[in-house]
Amino acid sequence: MSSAKSMPIYKKFVQEGIVKYKLHEFMEKISDKAGFHGVEISSTPIRDIITVYVESPGVMIGRGGRTSKRISDILKEELGIQNPYIQAKKVDKPFLSTRIVASYIARRIAKGERYKKVAYSALGRVMAEGAKGVEIRLSGKFGSQRAREERFREGVIYRCGQDYIENVEYAVKHVLMPQGMIGVRVRIVKPGVRGPDAVVIKEDEIERIRERIKSEMESLSESEVVEIPEELEGELEVAGEVKEDESEQAR
Incomplete structure (x- = not known):
């Protein structure tokens, strides 16, 4: 068997991808109660640093670091990571993460809470975090014989x-209930997104046009004003007197 140094580069990339996939799958399963968002791994000459992004870092680490120590031992045996170091970081806005929202819904449904109450609660918390849109789809048997989707x-x-x-952002979660499996699908539109139908008023452009029009109006000199010749002024005065006489006769 060839050593790691003589391994072709493409095989090395494939092997690293498999390890990352298994690590993500394992950490998502074991840190479900902590509110799993994602995991990153960075290798150093001394150890492999595994950063887990969760809603509750304390649950992930455990009392006195016991949980993280147990996870490190499992990673050594299952994935062959020689010297893993696990650190947990808190997600700033957890309800903008579809994975955390899906896990939150699945946990509460598994505890026996009504699915509509749980869904509307999650909906409100996601929008309160500043999301532009959210969709929650629950499918399975909700107290009836036939499965349906809400x-x-x-x-x-x-x-x-x-x-x-x-x-x-999209995430899927499944929860096993006595009546069968219930699927949870969550879509969240990130905050600050400007859609193609959004109307943008360019205040700077409007102010620039106003200033240009104002400067053009002020640049008009008195010489450009049309002056009436003296001959026409006399004719206009006579015409005005004739009109006054006709109006008096009409009265």
Whole structure:
């Protein structure tokens, strides 16, 4: 078997990708109660630093670091990471993360809470964080024999095109209930997104046009004002007197 140094570069990339995928899958499963958002791994000559982004870092680390120590031992055995160091970081706005929102809904449904109450609660908290739009879709059996899908929406949701690729975050979570599996799908449109139908008023451009019009009006000199010749002034006075006489006769 060839050593790691003589391994072709493409095989090394594939192997690293597999390790990252397994690490993400494992950390998502083990840190579900902490509100998992994502994981990053950076290798140094001394150790491999694994940064986990969660809603509650204290749950991830555990009392006295016991939970993180147990996770490190599992990573050594399962994924072959020789010297892992786990650190947990808190997500600034957890309810803008679709993974955290999906886990939040799944946990509360698993505890027996009504799905509509849970969905509307999550909907309000996501919009309160500043999201432009959110969609929650729950599918499964909700106390009936036949499965159905329930949708909860607020704000704007993009479903195709470049706006969907760049501005929409998507996550799926499943929760096993006595009546069967319930699927939770969450879409969130990031804050500060300006859609293609947005109207933008350019105040600077309007002010520039106003200043230009004002300067043009002020540049008009008195010489450009049309003056009435003296001959026409006399004719206009006679015409005015004739009109006055005709109005008096009409009276």
